[in-house]
Amino acid sequence: MGLKWSWAWGPEIALVLENSSGWDLSSTSANNIAPSASGGVAPEFTYAGSPTRYSLNMRGSSLARTPLGIGAPQGWLSSHWYLNNASPLWGYNFFQVTATSNGRGIYAQGAGGNTLNLYVNNFFREQTTQVFPSQTWHSIGIKYDMSGTTWSGQLWMNGVAVTSDWTDTGGVAQTSCYFQISGVINAGLADGTFWSGLVHYDDMADPGSTSRFVTRVSPTADVSEVGSWSPASGGTAQTTELASPLNTATTVTDGTPASGDNVVLNVNNLGTQLGVTPNIYGVTAHGYADGVGISIEAAVGEGATYTTGSSVVAGAATYATATAPTKPAGGAWSSGDTVLLKFEVS
Amino acid sequence: MAIYLTPGVETDGQYDPATDVDGTMTVFTVPGMRSPHCDKDSLLFVIVAPEGMVAPSDWEEKTEAEINVLYPGTFGG
Numbered sequence: 211m212g213l214k215w216s217w218a219w220g221p222e223i224a225l226v227l228e229n230s231s232g233w234d235l236s237s238t239s240a241n242n243i244a245p246s247a248s249g250g251v252a253p254e255f256t257y258a259g260s261p262t263r264y265s266l267n268m269r270g271s272s273l274a275r276t277p278l279g280i281g282a283p284q285g286w287l288s289s290h291w292y293l294n295n296a297s298p299l300w301g302y303n304f305f306q307v308t309a310t311s312n313g314r315g316i317y318a319q320g321a322g323g324n325t326l327n328l329y330v331n332n333f334f335r336e337q338t339t340q341v342f343p344s345q346t347w348h349s350i351g352i353k354y355d356m357s358g359t360t361w362s363g364q365l366w367m368n369g370v371a372v373t374s375d376w377t378d379t380g381g382v383a384q385t386s387c388y389f390q391i392s393g394v395i396n397a398g399l400a401d402g403t404f405w406s407g408l409v410h411y412d413d414m415a416d417p418g419s420t421s422r423f424v425t426r427v428s429p430t431a432d433v434s435e436v437g438s439w440s441p442a443s444g445g446t447a448q449t450t451e452l453a454s455p456l457n458t459a460t461t462v463t464d465g466t467p468a469s470g471d472n473v474v475l476n477v478n479n480l481g482t483q484l485g486v487t488p489n490i491y492g493v494t495a496h497g498y499a500d501g502v503g504i505s506i507e508a509a510v511g512e513g514a515t516y517t518t519g520s521s522v523v524a525g526a527a528t529y530a531t532a533t534a535p536t537k538p539a540g541g542a543w544s545s546g547d548t549v550l551l552k553f554e555v556s
Numbered sequence: 557m558a559i560y561l562t563p564g565v566e567t568d569g570q571y572d573p574a575t576d577v578d579g580t581m582t583v584f585t586v587p588g589m590r591s592p593h594c595d596k597d598s599l600l601f602v603i604v605a606p607e608g609m610v611a612p613s614d615w616e617e618k619t620e621a622e623i624n625v626l627y628p629g630t631f632g633g
Contacts, residue, residue, distance in 0.1 A: 303570075314569065325587045333571045334601070339588045380596065 212535030213492030214282050214412035218426035219264040219405070220455040221245050230458050230498060232277035232529030242272040244399055253292040255347050255406035257423060259485030265292070265404040270302045270396035276408070277529045279310055281387035283357035286411040286418025291394065293344035295401035298324050299394050304403070306390040307354045307363075312382055316354045316363035320394050330363040331356075331378040338365070338372045347406075349421040353414050356384040366419040422491060427483040428453040429475035429551055437464045437471030437555070449475050456498065458527070464555065467504050472554035474511075481545030490543035492535040497553040499524050504555050510534040511550030512543075521556040558605040559623060559631075560615040564594060573601040575612040584612055593623075593630045602630055 224243040227233040246252040246265040299320030306317035319327040324341040351366040361381035365373045393403035407424025429449045439462045441447035451460045495508045501524030508530040509516040519532030565574040565581045572583040588606030620631040
């Protein structure tokens with residue numbers, strides 16, 4: 211119940227996202243997908259005081275897919291897009307919740323006159339009467355359920371339901387899903403589609419229609435380690451290596467990994483890092499590891515208590531994540547909280 | 557509210573209502589158009605048209621009762 215996963219874009223280029231982050235991109239060309247700052251013109255969905263942030267700039271012919279299985283079989287997928295061109299929307303399926311087992315989806319498609327079509331289990335269901343002009347930010351949310359054989363989907367735009375809540379009885383019950391985004395027209399990146407971060411809730415009663423910022427923060431200090439890690443804990447050696455952005459040249463290594471070996475970092479005072487006195491609806495940790503014969507897991511903690519994500523078998527650039535919608539010991543996150551980030555051999 | 561039973565097309569696993577003009581299938585949707593049912597086997601869509609929509613000539617107008625005979629529970633269920 212609550213935030214299941216979130217993602218804030220960083221300065222990583224498409225090739226890094228493809229090779230080292232668990233994302234799968236249909237193109238790694240910087241002409242097709244790029245972080246906003248390299249696009250020349252950079253609309254950002256942001257707030258006064260925010261740390262440096264990025265959006266992902268995409269052509270309509272390019273597709274970005276989240277790590278597989280990251281989504282719950284029901285809930286919400288939410289984000290924001292900005293088309294940096296006066297063109298009306300093209301007919302791309304640009305915002306999609308996709309079933310893990312068969313690739314069928316619940317998705318939004320650009321339609322005539324800057325309207326949108328909604329598909330449920332790949333069947334056309336409704337074209338909106340509302341229009342969504344270019345060169346402004348739009349929040350978008352899909353409320354979905356593919357947990358049973360009757361799937362449902364509803365499209366929300368800018369906080370308002372713009373379709374009915376449709377069903378299809380021919381679905382295959384899912385235990386997980388993943389998400390896909392693309393540009394809304396096929397123009398060069400100077401005229402591309404900019405995406406803010408992604409928010410995923412695992413309950414249809416969650417506030418997925420409400421616009422939220424997703425802000426990336428880096429760890430600020432080393433806390434502890436179990437095992438023998440290089441660089442060793444102390445000062446901010448591990449923090450320096452593991453800080454954003456993702457860079458496979460900066461890592462910490464355990465040459466003899468054993469179950470329970472871990473590294474713990476912290477993010478000191480969320481409000482300070484976020485640059486505002488925020489309402490915080492969850493914290494997601496993202497970690498990546500290379501390894502053979504081990505599993506890894508990520509955890510988000512506060513005090514001495516953690517919310518731990520799924521254990522995954524390590525390979526090359528294996529992604530592990532954990533999300534704590536509330537403090538692991540209970541209660542809402544608050545501005546002055548210090549968050550613990552733990553990455554562990556499991 | 558006008559209701560139609562219309563032909564559809566399947567493209568790469570996606571199903572859309574379509575018109576057939578001289579053998580050329582063209583996806584046809586307009587703002588406010590809704591589809592409460594698609595018969596995947598026969599490639600037929602049940603379409604609820606928005607006010608004022610001019611339907612393609614090959615679309616067959618139906619009543620709710622007629623649709624419910626074909627596809628029970630589509631309306632009023």
